[in-house]
Amino acid sequence: MRNKLILISLMxxxxxxxxxxxxxTNKNLNTILNKLNITEAKIAMDFxxxxxxxxxxxxxIYAIPVKTEDEEGYWSAxxxxxxxxxKTDSILIxxxxxxxxxxxxxxxxxxxxxxxxxxxxxxxxxxxxxxxYANNSSAAGYDWEDFSLIQEEDNNFEQIFKLDTYSNLVxxxxxxxxxxxxxxxxxxxxxxxxxxxxxxNIIEKIHFEHYFLDKDCEDGKKEIxxxxxxxxxxxxTYSCKGKRLKGMN
Numbered sequence: 001m002r003n004k005l006i007l008i009s010l011m012x013x014x015x016x017x018x019x020x021x022x023x024x025t026n027k028n029l030n031t032i033l034n035k036l037n038i039t040e041a042k043i044a045m046d047f048x049x050x051x052x053x054x055x056x057x058x059x060x061i062y063a064i065p066v067k068t069e070d071e072e073g074y075w076s077a078x079x080x081x082x083x084x085x086x087k088t089d090s091i092l093i094x095x096x097x098x099x100x101x102x103x104x105x106x107x108x109x110x111x112x113x114x115x116x117x118x119x120x121x122x123x124x125x126x127x128x129x130x131x132x133y134a135n136n137s138s139a140a141g142y143d144w145e146d147f148s149l150i151q152e153e154d155n156n157f158e159q160i161f162k163l164d165t166y167s168n169l170v171x172x173x174x175x176x177x178x179x180x181x182x183x184x185x186x187x188x189x190x191x192x193x194x195x196x197x198x199x200x201n202i203i204e205k206i207h208f209e210h211y212f213l214d215k216d217c218e219d220g221k222k223e224i225x226x227x228x229x230x231x232x233x234x235x236x237t238y239s240c241k242g243k244r245l246k247g248m249n
Contacts, residue, residue: 028089032062035091036080042067044077051113055125058086061113063129065101077101079129081150081157095157106135106142118149119190120233121198126151126160141170147188149238161202161231161238169248176217184208184247191230199233208247
Protein backbone atom coordinates (compact mmCIF):
# COMPACT_ATOMS: atom_id res chain seq x y z
CA MET A 1 0.00 0.00 0.00
CA ARG A 2 1.01 3.64 -0.45
CA ASN A 3 1.18 3.90 3.33
CA LYS A 4 4.21 1.63 3.25
CA LEU A 5 6.21 4.20 1.29
CA ILE A 6 4.99 7.01 3.52
CA LEU A 7 5.94 5.11 6.68
CA ILE A 8 9.44 4.52 5.39
CA SER A 9 9.93 8.28 4.91
CA LEU A 10 8.48 9.06 8.33
CA MET A 11 10.78 6.53 9.96
CA UNK A 12 13.81 8.36 8.59
CA UNK A 13 12.52 11.65 9.99
CA UNK A 14 11.54 10.45 13.45
CA UNK A 15 13.99 7.77 14.50
CA UNK A 16 16.67 10.30 15.42
CA UNK A 17 14.34 11.92 17.97
CA UNK A 18 14.01 8.68 19.93
CA UNK A 19 17.40 9.23 21.56
CA UNK A 20 17.61 11.19 24.79
CA UNK A 21 20.11 14.01 25.28
CA UNK A 22 21.73 12.45 28.33
CA UNK A 23 23.64 15.60 29.31
CA UNK A 24 20.32 16.95 30.55
CA THR A 25 18.98 13.80 32.19
CA ASN A 26 21.99 12.01 33.67
CA LYS A 27 23.86 13.86 36.41
CA ASN A 28 26.87 11.54 36.21
CA LEU A 29 27.69 12.23 32.58
CA ASN A 30 29.47 15.57 33.06
CA THR A 31 31.57 14.03 35.82
CA ILE A 32 32.54 11.16 33.56
CA LEU A 33 33.44 13.48 30.69
CA ASN A 34 35.64 15.51 33.01
CA LYS A 35 37.43 12.35 34.11
CA LEU A 36 38.01 11.42 30.47
CA ASN A 37 39.15 14.97 29.66
CA ILE A 38 36.72 15.11 26.71
CA THR A 39 34.94 18.37 25.86
CA GLU A 40 31.23 18.30 25.13
CA ALA A 41 31.88 19.95 21.73
CA LYS A 42 33.55 16.77 20.47
CA ILE A 43 30.68 14.48 21.45
CA ALA A 44 27.72 13.45 19.29
CA MET A 45 25.36 14.14 22.19
CA ASP A 46 22.21 12.79 20.53
CA PHE A 47 23.77 9.34 20.24
CA UNK A 48 25.07 8.76 23.76
CA UNK A 49 23.68 5.52 25.19
CA UNK A 50 23.43 4.61 28.86
CA UNK A 51 22.09 1.30 30.15
CA UNK A 52 22.29 -0.65 33.38
CA UNK A 53 23.54 -4.22 33.14
CA UNK A 54 20.71 -6.58 34.15
CA UNK A 55 23.22 -9.22 35.24
CA UNK A 56 25.43 -6.81 37.23
CA UNK A 57 23.22 -4.60 39.34
CA UNK A 58 25.96 -2.25 40.49
CA UNK A 59 27.22 -1.33 37.00
CA UNK A 60 26.08 0.86 34.11
CA ILE A 61 27.35 0.85 30.53
CA TYR A 62 28.04 4.14 28.72
CA ALA A 63 28.61 4.29 24.94
CA ILE A 64 29.91 7.77 24.09
CA PRO A 65 30.61 8.76 20.45
CA VAL A 66 33.59 11.13 20.31
CA LYS A 67 33.98 12.82 16.93
CA THR A 68 37.26 12.49 15.05
CA GLU A 69 36.03 14.45 12.00
CA ASP A 70 33.10 16.82 11.62
CA GLU A 71 32.46 18.44 8.25
CA GLU A 72 29.35 19.51 6.38
CA GLY A 73 27.48 16.35 5.42
CA TYR A 74 29.99 14.05 7.09
CA TRP A 75 31.24 13.05 10.52
CA SER A 76 33.12 10.14 12.02
CA ALA A 77 33.62 9.07 15.62
CA UNK A 78 35.29 6.67 18.00
CA UNK A 79 33.11 4.92 20.55
CA UNK A 80 34.27 5.26 24.14
CA UNK A 81 32.72 2.30 25.95
CA UNK A 82 32.70 2.45 29.74
CA UNK A 83 31.51 0.46 32.69
CA UNK A 84 30.78 2.72 35.65
CA UNK A 85 30.11 1.80 39.26
CA UNK A 86 26.65 2.82 40.43
CA LYS A 87 27.90 3.04 44.02
CA THR A 88 31.02 5.16 43.62
CA ASP A 89 30.64 6.62 40.07
CA SER A 90 34.17 5.37 39.39
CA ILE A 91 35.10 4.17 35.90
CA LEU A 92 35.71 0.43 36.10
CA ILE A 93 36.48 -0.14 32.41
CA UNK A 94 37.24 2.29 29.59
CA UNK A 95 37.81 0.95 26.06
CA UNK A 96 37.96 2.90 22.80
CA UNK A 97 36.73 1.49 19.49
CA UNK A 98 38.42 3.50 16.77
CA UNK A 99 36.48 4.82 13.73
CA UNK A 100 33.36 2.92 14.79
CA UNK A 101 31.00 5.46 13.17
CA UNK A 102 31.01 6.90 9.65
CA UNK A 103 28.01 9.10 8.89
CA UNK A 104 27.70 10.79 5.48
CA UNK A 105 25.07 10.44 2.73
CA UNK A 106 24.09 7.27 4.57
CA UNK A 107 23.45 8.73 8.01
CA UNK A 108 23.59 7.30 11.48
CA UNK A 109 20.12 7.58 13.03
CA UNK A 110 20.30 5.58 16.24
CA UNK A 111 22.59 3.72 18.64
CA UNK A 112 21.36 1.45 21.40
CA UNK A 113 22.79 -1.04 23.88
CA UNK A 114 21.32 -4.54 23.65
CA UNK A 115 21.49 -6.56 26.89
CA UNK A 116 19.67 -9.67 25.67
CA UNK A 117 20.99 -12.88 27.29
CA UNK A 118 23.97 -13.53 25.01
CA UNK A 119 25.52 -16.41 26.97
CA UNK A 120 28.66 -16.99 24.93
CA UNK A 121 30.13 -19.40 27.52
CA UNK A 122 28.76 -21.31 30.50
CA UNK A 123 30.10 -18.63 32.83
CA UNK A 124 30.10 -15.57 30.58
CA UNK A 125 27.45 -13.25 29.19
CA UNK A 126 28.07 -10.57 26.55
CA UNK A 127 26.10 -7.51 25.44
CA UNK A 128 25.76 -5.77 22.08
CA UNK A 129 25.78 -2.31 20.59
CA UNK A 130 23.48 -1.76 17.61
CA UNK A 131 23.72 0.99 15.00
CA UNK A 132 20.93 2.12 12.67
CA TYR A 133 21.85 3.79 9.36
CA ALA A 134 19.65 5.09 6.52
CA ASN A 135 19.62 7.39 3.53
CA ASN A 136 16.73 9.47 2.21
CA SER A 137 16.96 8.68 -1.49
CA SER A 138 13.62 8.19 -3.24
CA ALA A 139 15.32 6.41 -6.13
CA ALA A 140 17.26 3.95 -3.96
CA GLY A 141 16.27 4.11 -0.30
CA TYR A 142 18.41 2.05 2.03
CA ASP A 143 18.49 1.37 5.74
CA TRP A 144 20.32 -1.22 7.78
CA GLU A 145 21.43 -2.21 11.27
CA ASP A 146 24.91 -3.17 12.42
CA PHE A 147 25.39 -5.45 15.43
CA SER A 148 28.58 -5.56 17.52
CA LEU A 149 28.87 -8.19 20.28
CA ILE A 150 31.04 -7.09 23.20
CA GLN A 151 32.68 -9.20 25.88
CA GLU A 152 34.50 -8.13 29.03
CA GLU A 153 37.95 -9.70 29.27
CA ASP A 154 40.88 -8.77 31.52
CA ASN A 155 39.33 -5.44 32.54
CA ASN A 156 38.78 -4.47 28.93
CA PHE A 157 35.94 -4.51 26.41
CA GLU A 158 36.50 -6.49 23.21
CA GLN A 159 34.39 -6.70 20.06
CA ILE A 160 34.10 -10.42 19.27
CA PHE A 161 31.40 -10.42 16.59
CA LYS A 162 30.15 -7.90 14.01
CA LEU A 163 27.25 -8.44 11.62
CA ASP A 164 24.63 -6.57 9.60
CA THR A 165 21.44 -8.01 11.10
CA TYR A 166 18.88 -6.05 9.03
CA SER A 167 18.85 -4.42 5.62
CA ASN A 168 16.09 -2.93 3.49
CA LEU A 169 16.76 -1.70 -0.04
CA VAL A 170 14.01 0.05 -2.02
CA UNK A 171 14.26 0.95 -5.71
CA UNK A 172 11.64 3.28 -7.14
CA UNK A 173 10.95 6.71 -8.51
CA UNK A 174 8.25 7.73 -6.05
CA UNK A 175 5.31 5.88 -7.65
CA UNK A 176 4.13 2.57 -6.30
CA UNK A 177 4.13 0.58 -9.52
CA UNK A 178 7.34 -1.38 -9.98
CA UNK A 179 8.84 -0.15 -6.72
CA UNK A 180 11.18 -2.96 -5.73
CA UNK A 181 11.99 -4.18 -2.21
CA UNK A 182 14.87 -6.32 -0.93
CA UNK A 183 14.53 -7.02 2.79
CA UNK A 184 16.73 -9.23 4.94
CA UNK A 185 16.37 -9.90 8.68
CA UNK A 186 18.64 -11.97 10.91
CA UNK A 187 17.85 -13.67 14.21
CA UNK A 188 20.84 -14.74 16.31
CA UNK A 189 20.70 -17.87 18.47
CA UNK A 190 23.24 -19.33 20.87
CA UNK A 191 23.92 -23.04 20.28
CA UNK A 192 24.99 -24.42 23.66
CA UNK A 193 25.50 -27.89 22.21
CA UNK A 194 28.41 -26.76 20.03
CA UNK A 195 31.52 -25.09 21.38
CA UNK A 196 34.96 -23.99 20.28
CA UNK A 197 37.48 -22.82 22.90
CA UNK A 198 34.59 -23.15 25.41
CA UNK A 199 32.63 -20.51 23.48
CA UNK A 200 29.22 -21.53 22.19
CA ASN A 201 28.54 -21.31 18.47
CA ILE A 202 26.24 -18.56 17.19
CA ILE A 203 23.58 -19.45 14.63
CA GLU A 204 22.25 -16.77 12.29
CA LYS A 205 18.82 -17.47 10.82
CA ILE A 206 18.10 -15.23 7.82
CA HIS A 207 14.70 -14.39 6.32
CA PHE A 208 14.96 -12.69 2.91
CA GLU A 209 12.14 -11.20 0.78
CA HIS A 210 12.18 -9.72 -2.72
CA TYR A 211 9.02 -8.26 -4.27
CA PHE A 212 7.49 -5.40 -6.30
CA LEU A 213 4.51 -3.17 -5.62
CA ASP A 214 1.76 -3.06 -8.22
CA LYS A 215 -0.11 0.02 -9.49
CA ASP A 216 -2.48 -0.19 -6.49
CA CYS A 217 0.49 -0.15 -4.10
CA GLU A 218 -0.14 -3.74 -3.06
CA ASP A 219 2.63 -6.26 -2.54
CA GLY A 220 3.21 -8.45 -5.54
CA LYS A 221 4.33 -12.05 -5.44
CA LYS A 222 7.19 -12.44 -3.02
CA GLU A 223 10.36 -14.36 -3.49
CA ILE A 224 11.21 -15.69 -0.03
CA UNK A 225 14.48 -17.33 0.93
CA UNK A 226 15.70 -18.69 4.24
CA UNK A 227 19.34 -19.26 5.13
CA UNK A 228 21.32 -20.36 8.13
CA UNK A 229 24.91 -19.50 8.98
CA UNK A 230 27.03 -20.84 11.83
CA UNK A 231 29.77 -18.82 13.54
CA UNK A 232 32.57 -20.28 15.64
CA UNK A 233 34.89 -18.54 18.07
CA UNK A 234 38.37 -18.61 16.54
CA UNK A 235 41.34 -16.35 17.33
CA UNK A 236 39.35 -14.08 19.69
CA THR A 237 36.48 -13.45 17.29
CA TYR A 238 33.46 -15.20 15.78
CA SER A 239 33.93 -16.29 12.17
CA CYS A 240 31.45 -17.85 9.75
CA LYS A 241 31.95 -21.50 8.88
CA GLY A 242 32.35 -21.17 5.12
CA LYS A 243 31.00 -18.29 3.05
CA ARG A 244 28.19 -16.35 4.67
CA LEU A 245 24.90 -17.03 2.86
CA LYS A 246 22.73 -13.95 2.17
CA GLY A 247 19.75 -13.04 0.03
CA MET A 248 21.80 -10.53 -1.95
CA ASN A 249 25.44 -11.40 -2.62
